[in-house]
Amino acid sequence: MQKLKARFRVINFIFYILLISCSIFVILDTFVIPHKSNLTSNSNKNEEILNNNDMDDSSEENEEDDINNSSVATITDNSYEDENISIKITTERANDTTYYVADISLSDSKYLKTALANDTYGRNIKETTSVMAQNNNAIFAINGDYYGFRDYGYVIRNGVLYRETANEDNDALVIDNDGNFSIVNESEVTANELLNEGAWQVLSFGPALIEEGEVVVGKNDEVSQAKTSNPRTAIGQVDELHYIVIVADGRTSESEGLSLYELAQVMKEYNCTTAYNLDGGGSSTMYFNGEVINNPTSGGSIGERSVSDIVYIGY
Structure with missing residues (x-):
């Protein structure tokens, strides 16, 4: 026994x-x-199109012209301007929160880009926003939607479809070939349909903050499991090739953070017709001309969190 x-x-x-x-x-x-993932069949087709475009002689000439234009840029601590790109950054204060506003105007939508950590799509493949920005010679960059933290939510980057699993009833931001913003519900349209309609970037975090010039979040709306006041990252469109980006500090005694409603109100003050909430909290980072502009707070300390992707401006 x-x-x-x-x-x-x-x-x-x-x-x-x-x-x-x-x-x-x-x-x-x-x-x-880390888990590297394979592209969908449509994505392989898109990559072939992109590769063919890259081989075009006129594209090479345009790229040389772009580099020349960027070399004669006028640069200060809070601004950048050349023939194609204009960026002005201001620091503002409201609701016991410090936030940074980037006013961006472009001559062409091709300067609004996205990048993946390690240039690889997959789960738990991460780098800091600043490292991704430097690796891609970005002039300006913010964190994206941290797609690698989830197994759902559409992922289209630079015309390539990486993930077509919907985040049901979620707002997604669509940026088309002309650089125009729109909001879609992932339950109502497939990723392939968006791609066929000209989607160049699709980011899935949300929610939408402004549609058709009107605030579409309420005072009590919040991202799941998030605090009411948080570090935030948002991107919006004012008009053709004119954008506003806001990154707010938070979770410190110096800067409380913004609610989604407060964030939407700020975007409306800057005349955004469409605005969208990206990943926030410890992910919120603004990079400009080789420096991190804001004060990211990750894990209770000041410092960048490694994330899956960025949205950036550059050549």
Whole structure:
């Protein structure tokens, strides 16, 4: 009888160890271990189109012209201007919060781009916003939608479809080939339909803040599990090739953070006709001319959080 009890204790101990090990693996696999993902069949087709375009002689000439224009830019601590790109950054204060406003005008939508961490699509593949910005020679950059933290939500980047699994009833931001913004509900349209209609970027976080010039979030609306006041990142369109980006500091004694409604009100003050909430909290980062402009707070300390992707301005 004693031997049988001892055997059961050993079996229970082994089972307990296996259970703990499996739980640890699931957590690591979900949040830590990088997983490179394959493109969809449509994405491969898009990549072929992009590669063919890159081989076009006129594109090479345009790229040389762009580089020449950027080399004669007028640059200050809070502004950048050349023949194609104008960026002006101001620091504002409201609702016990410091936030940074980037007013951006472009000559062509091709200067509004996105990039993935390590130039690779997949889960738990991450870099800081500043590192991704530097790797892509970005003039200006913000964190994106942190697509790699989820297994759902449309992902289209620079005309390539990476993920077509919808985040049901979620607002997604669509940026088309002309650089125009629109908001769609992922339950009402497929990623392939968006691609066929000319979507160049699709970001899935949300919610939408402004549509057709009107605030579309209420005072009590909030991202799931988020605090009412938070560091925030938002992007909006004023008119053709004219954009506003706001990044707010938060979670510190110096800067409380903004609610979604407060963020929407600020975007409306800057005359945005469409505005969208990107990943916030510890992810919120604004990069400009080699420097991080805001004060990202991650894990209770000041510093950048590594994320999956960025939205940036550059050549």
